[in-house]
Amino acid sequence: MTLATTTRSETTKQFTTAMWWILAIVLLAYVGFTAAVLGFVFSASATGAIGGAGAPQIPEESLPPVLYSTATSVGYVFPLLIGTLMVTSEFRHKTLTPTFLATPRRGTVLWAKLVVGVLLGLLYGVVGVVAAVVPSAAFLAGYGVETGFASSETWAMLGRMLLAYVLWVFIGIGIGALVRNQVGAIVGVLVFTQFLEPVARAAASFVDGLDDVTQYLPGAASDALVGASVFSVSMPQTGAATEGLEWWAGGLVLLGYAAVLVAVGYLTSWRRDVS
Template identity: 70%
Template sequence: MSLVAASRSEFTKQFSTSMWWILAIVLVAYVGFTATVLAFALAASSTGSIGGGEGPVLPSDQLSPLLYSTATAVGYVFPLLMGTLMVTAEFRHKTLTPTFLATPRRGTVLWAKTAIGVVVGVLFGVIGVISSVGPSAGLLAAYGLDTDLGSADTWAMIGRMVLAYVLWVIVGIGVGALVRNQVGAIVGVLVFTQFLEPVARAAAAFVEQLEPVTRYLPGAASDTLVGASIFSVAAGPGAGASSDPLEWWVGGLVLLGYAVVLLVLGYLASWRRDVA
């Protein structure tokens, strides 16, 4: 079976089940709620509507990027989980057996999954961007603040956010190929993204020697690629920030590097093994 035919088969697999749209709904709810609460708090505080002007006030040129980037800062776990499930679901339900019988070249199957992962990443990226930009821009406008939607820099950042989603899906595919057990893979993803990395990046705010290391962690690389993140404000200037910050394209290359390494390791260590 050719790569085109294998990709068509993978497309049917991914979009004929409820997995993708259930995760998309949760993504909308989670990112939309977070963006709405942050936009209300920061916009109201910036205009003095709450807190008597004593609340956190950000420079106007940082407010909209920070709010819009909520889609990646807190929502990146969803494309990562989607990519992981794209592979581990096949191990769990034994659907890889007929797939490998139809396409004996297993590398072609993995390439096809990666190609469809790009499509899924773009789809989730657009959904995530709408979920964060919509309520944030609406609240900024309601408080008389600039939404920056007419700025080319804003749209460039939005494009990088979608790219980050694509890379996270591919990272997830690599994780799924490396860790066959679905429960183990999902637990590992959640522990790392929701506990280990956030704690490490928060610790970097107080231990200067950690910052050169934590800036190359996957989540930090994603934030660098996007160019903004609520995490840098919540955790302090040392977490994810630096006196010599990385360029956005470096963050993209680091995240791409994680994806490539995980895919190669997954293919060599697990993908070529027999499927029970």
């Protein structure tokens, strides 16, 4: 089978299951709720509607990118999970066996998953961006704060968010190809993204020199690619803190994670027997 035929088969396989739209709905609700709460708090605080005179405030011009970045700052785990499930569900349900029988070239199957991963990444990216931007912009406008839509930088940032979602799907596919066990892969993803990396990045705010290392972690690289992060508001910075990666460098780091994981997964687990 050619790559085009395998890709069509992979597309049908992914979109005939309920998992993709269930995760999309959860992504919409989770990011939308988070963006709405932060949009209200930050907008009201910046305009003095809530908080005292000594309360910390974010400059109004910085509010739009910070709030819109909620799509990736808290939502990146969803494209990561769908990418992981694209592969591990096939190992779990043994559907890779007939796939490999129909397409003996396993590399073609993996490439097809990456192509479909672009589609899923863009789809999830649109859902995440809409979920973050709509409530955030509503609160910004409601409190008389500029939404930033007149700036090309805002639209460029939204485009980089879509790219970040695609790269996170690629990373998930690489993890799924490397770690066959679905439960183990999902638990590992959640432990790293929701516990280990956040703790390391928080510690870097207090330990001199540690941020030189943590800026290369995948979540930090994703934030650098986007150019803003809601977590940067709550993390105090030391006087010796680094400026962080440029957006293109963050993208290359994230792409590097994806490439290494996919390559290692292909050379090891992907080439072994599936039954």
